[in-house]
Amino acid sequence: MATHVTAGTQTLAELLGAARGDFASLAESLRQHEAASSSDFATLLTGMRTSFINPLPREDLYALGQLLNETSEILTGAGEAIELYSLDRIPARVSDQLEILSRQAELTVTAMKSLNDLDSLEDYWLEILRLAKRADHTHRVVVTELLDAHSPTTFVKYRALADQLVFASRQMRAVATHVGSIIVKES
Template sequence: MKLRLFPQERAGLRILSAMAQEIVLGVHTLYELLGAPASEFGPLAEQMRQHEAASGNLLVSLLTHMRTSFINPLPREDLFALARFLNEAIEKLAGAAELITLNKLERIPARASDQLEVIARQAELTVEAMGRMDNLEELEDYWIQVLRLAKRAEHTHRVFVSELLRDHKPVAYVRYRDVADQLVNVTRDMRQIATQVGSIIVKES
């Protein structure tokens, strides 16, 4: 099987791994935000914006690297797709933090923590996987695990929305629902990354 690409050129993979790590760090910041009083939201929201900015800077670095490097570890279109999904994931995570801060949403329902747990696991798996994209034989299990986590996230989202509808008045429901939607969309971006990896595995087989 043609599964080993260009191990001598790993800069692009290191950048992808660093972008995934910003998602891990962003999850930790959002965990803190969920447990904080509204008076502490500002600094934590700013910390999340810094994670988002760091991811954006890494995306620019990757684009520069792809333009200037003769040999890339993956086809340019695959590198770009992975980086785009990673950056969109951290943007949505930052969006959840911004919604919580703007609407001063204290006492977020526990289902949000359940979703963050899924995102954290997806991101941790992705950090490791991005660094191993030059040895695709090891990545099929990553693909399967992230897809399973994504299915769990979709179920949790449906339960989350149902509980919000049952337990909250319309205005509160809309505010919490916006956060719930942001979080499930992060898990969908992580699923897109895993799907892209699966596509690369198939193409390089």
């Protein structure tokens, strides 16, 4: 599911630079990533119910899967904000938000492949927390700049996009925090 989040961030990056005519197809691509994530989550749930032995406690696998799946849903919301509001002049700081989120997603893909070696995941946990703080700061700056540069109506439209990106970043932080709790619990 983490790979679907990464694919979603890549599609969002395309969407930020796309012409209005391409918004619908790229937003549909985001919905497909979300559907694939939901399918993988259902497969995970079935696998956990039918397996006698799981690599981690079931509740931990469920929580990680749920958080990653919800992140895909949030990314779809960001794409739909661009599509529905026809946001074709994306501020540079919003791109900064997406860059931070993309880095979180890349690190999470690697971490999810390493769940069998929890000792190697402490750096991941701490780096995601650091990136999440940076994402929160960037969001505050984005909101301030949007407020200064736009009418109230336009501000609300761009703020909806910026909010979705910070929500996705916070979800990635929640994934890392849960990995941190697994590290502590299993040590």
